Amino acid sequence: MSAAEILEGAARDILLLCDHASNAVPADIDLGIDPALLDKHIAIDIGAAAVTRALAARLGCPAILATVSRLVIDLHREPDHVGLIPHRSDGHLIPGNETVDKAARIARFHAPYHRVLRESIRAQRPRLILSIHSFTPCLEHGGTDRPWQVGVLYNRDVRAARPTVAFLEGRGFVTGDNEPYSGRLLNATLNRHAEGQGIPSAAIEIRNDLIREDAGVEEWAGVLADLAGHLRP
Template identity: 50%
Template sequence: MPVALIPGHASLLLVADHAARAVPPGLDLGVDAHVLDTHVAVDLGVAELTAALAVVLDAPAILGVVSRLVVDLNRPPEAAIPVESDGIAIPGNRIDAAARAARLAEWHAPYHGAIEAHLDARPPRLIVSVHSFTPALSSRAEPRPWPVGILYNEDDRAARIALPLLRAAGLNAGDNQPYSGRDLNYTMDRHAEARGLPYLGIEVRQDQLGDAAGVARWAAILEPVIRACA
C-alpha cells in the first residue's frame, strides 16, 4: 500500500511525507545500505512523532511509506526522483521516462490522491505537515541551531500563532528556517494553499527525536500549539 493511514476524529489532518526509509524489493538505488538510515533517505523520528501526535490529538494521519530516495513525495513529479542528495549520488535513479512514469504512478500519485480524497470527504480546520531536519548538512558547513522550525509559503495564518507560542515556551523557533517554505512546500502548496485551508508546517531537528523520550517531549510541546492554531 503506498500510504499508511491512522484514524482519528479531530478536525485536523496530520501529513508526513518522509516517514519511511523503505525501498521496494528488487529496486537497486545504487547506494550503500547505511545511507537508508540517514536524513537523505528519511525524516528521522517523524513516523514516531506523527503517530504520537495522532494519539494525543485524536487526529487522522497520512504517512508516506517509501524512502524519499525512491520518490520524494514533497516535490512535484518532475523533481521527485533525485539523482543526488546532500552530496550522495543515487545512480539507480538515472532511469528513462517510462520507468519514471511507472514509479511516480506507483508511489507519488496514490499518496497525493489519498490526501485529496481525505480533504474532499473531511475538510479539516487545520492541516499539520510534520518533518524533521538534520543538525547540519554534509555538503554545507553551517550548523542549524533551531530545535524546531515553522515553514510556510503564502499562507502564514497558523505560523503567526505557532511561532510566538514556541518562543514563549523558551524555544529558539525558526521562522521559515532552516529553509524557507517558499522554496520547499510542495505538499502544502498543492493541498492546503490551493484550497485555502490553513496549515502548520513543522520541522523538528532530528537529534531531538532520537528516542521515545524525545518523541514524547515534542508531542507534549506541539499538542497545545496545534490546538491553538486549529
C-alpha cells in the same frame, strides 16, 4: 506496497501529514547505494513518523504517513521538480536513479499518495493541516550548523504559521521562521492540499537529534499537542 498509511481518528478538525515517514525501498528497486544510507536524513526524516503517531494519538485525529523513502521518490516535491527522483543527495550518489522511468515511478508512488491526501481532505475537510518533518543539525557536505530547535515553514498563507512561530518562541524554543529553508521554495504538499484548498496549515520541522529517542518524541508530541490546542479555531 500502498503509497500511504492512514491512521484513523475521530477528531476530524485536524489532519497530520508526514511525507518523509519511511526509509522503505521496494524489493524490485535497486538504488545502488550502501544500505547504511537508508538510516540517514537523506532517506527519511528521522523521528518524524514517531512524532506524528504520538501526536495523532494525543489529539485523536487522523494522520497520513508516506510508506516509501524519498530516495525512491520525494513525495514532497512537484512532479516536475528536479529533485523528485534524486540522482545525488547531500553529496551521496544514487546511481540506481540515473536511468529510472520517471513516469512509472510517479504513477506507482507519487500519484497514489497525493490521491489519498486529496480524497481524505474532500471526504472530511479539516480546519487545520500540520505537516511533520525533521531536519539534520548540519548537512554532511558543505553545511553549516543549524541552531534552530524547530522550524516553521509556510508559503503565502500565514494564518497558522505566524501563531505557530509565536507559540514556539513563547515556549522558549529557538525557532526558525521559514528556516532551515524557506517554505516559499519547498512547500509542495501543503501548497497543493492545504493552501490550494484554503485550509490553514504549517509545516513543522524538528531538529532530528531532539527526536531520535522515545523521550524526545514524547516531549515534542506534547509540545505540538499544546500547539494544536492553541491553533484550534
